[in-house]
Amino acid sequence: MWKIHIWKGPQRMLMMMKRYTRVGGAGVLLALGILLLYVIFWCSRKEPQPLQRLSYRPELFDIVKESIFTGFNNETGSKNGEYIIPNIIHFLFFGESRISYVAAVCVLAAFKNQHPEKILVHTDVDSFRGPHWEKLKNTPNLTIEVHKIQMPNEIFGQKINHVWHAGDVTRIKILMDYGGIFLDNDSYLVRSLDCFRKYEMALGLDENGYIGTQVLVAHKEARFLRLWLETYREYYPDLWYFNAGQKPALEILWHKPELVHSVRTLFGVHDLSQELYRQYNWKEWRNYHTIHLLIRHRHYLDSWWNFYWWPELNEINIHDYPMTFGQMARDVYDFK
Incomplete structure (x- = not known):
């Protein structure tokens, strides 16, 4: 998102020029010199390059050699197209006792357009409150269950330094326990995901081929879930999205894309x-x-x-x- 802020610098430069031009010709020359240096800086600045794929580690894939999905085709899906993923939707709320309006909209969109057997809300708070939670509870035919969990503070002995990283790890474990459909609190389900329930696992990829973790459809025995969690043995707490979306794509999917059914656009994980x-x-x-x-x-x-x-x-x-x-x-x- 760094490109969004690129014009803040020139705006500051123009303000400085206005200030210096009030003091005569020397000020004008100084302002032009500053602007010239700024232009040279931006022209010589290299844009961030996509990360290179990580080297192939065959020992990583040994943990899924004996799997019920060995040989499964994630392009065609299950035989006869039967559903192998339960019609359960998961949401995760860490440290939030009040459900926001947008979160309630997303829960209701999932209910209306997916018709799930139930919606599981995983949280570490004792109870929810507020008008939007009441709206969800009082929606006819909406089965919503609250599942109390603890926010993890470490992964493989390494301290987790941010609530968002804790959420990234937890969504993997939730799907490994239950299977189903995991949605971020601001992921709006437009139409049914039933067509993806015939695959071992389906996920969205952005324009760089990195994983969009906002929408995940998975069988609880999906091989990629186990491998994804395993990549956290090297946890990078200072890199915002590396462990969640970049590292598993570079270390797993770029070598074995057949482990999942990839969705390039229709999961809407890119900037809209x-x-x-x-x-x-x-x-x-x-x-x-x-x-x-x-x-x-x-x-x-x-x-x-x-x-x-x-x-x-x-x-x-x-x-x-x-x-x-x-x-x-x-x-x-x-x-x-």
């Missing part, structure tokens, strides 16, 4: 903030299976004008919110 929060009528959203809303990043992905008028999206102002997400939210929150 422009379409969601700046466009009035983006009809293509209905073509996706899921869309990651990036709601925690909206404060810098949206325009300053939109964010000024709608700093928070809720059940009240959503009725007048003209952008695409408004239509998506209204489509499910008032669902009866």
Whole structure:
């Protein structure tokens, strides 16, 4: 996301030029010199390059040699297309006792469009409260169960330094325990994922081939889950997304892509903030299976004008919110 902020530097340079030009010709020359140095700096600056694939480690794959999915074809799926993944949806809330409006929208979208047997909400808090939790509890035919878990503070003896990393590890373990569909709290399920329940595991890849962890569909014995967890034996606490999305792609899927059914676009794990929060009528959203809303990043992905008028999206102002997400939210929150 670093490109989003690239023009803040030039804006500061222009402000400095205005300041220096008030003091005469010397100030103008100084300002032009500063601007020239800045231009040289940006022209010589190299863009971040995609990470190179990690070397093949055959010993890593030994742990899945004896698997019920040995020889399974993740391109065609199960024989006769029968479902092998349970129709259970998982959400994870660490340290959140109040369910936000957007999270409630995503739970209701999953309920309306997937028709799951049940929705499991995993959390480390004692109880939920607030109007949106009441909305979920009182939604007819919605079976929602709260499963109390403990947030992990280490992985393979290494201290986990951030709640998001704890969530990355926990979602793997949840799927290894139950199987089913895991959704981030801001992942909007547009239409049924049943067509992916015939595979050992299905996940989304971004434009670089890295894993989008926001939507995961997996059998609890999926080989990739075990290998993914195993890659955390080398945990990099200071790298935000390396262990979750980059390392398993580079170390596992680039060598054995057949372990999963890859979805390049329709899981919506790439940046769709422009379409969601700046466009009035983006009809293509209905073509996706899921869309990651990036709601925690909206404060810098949206325009300053939109964010000024709608700093928070809720059940009240959503009725007048003209952008695409408004239509998506209204489509499910008032669902009866």
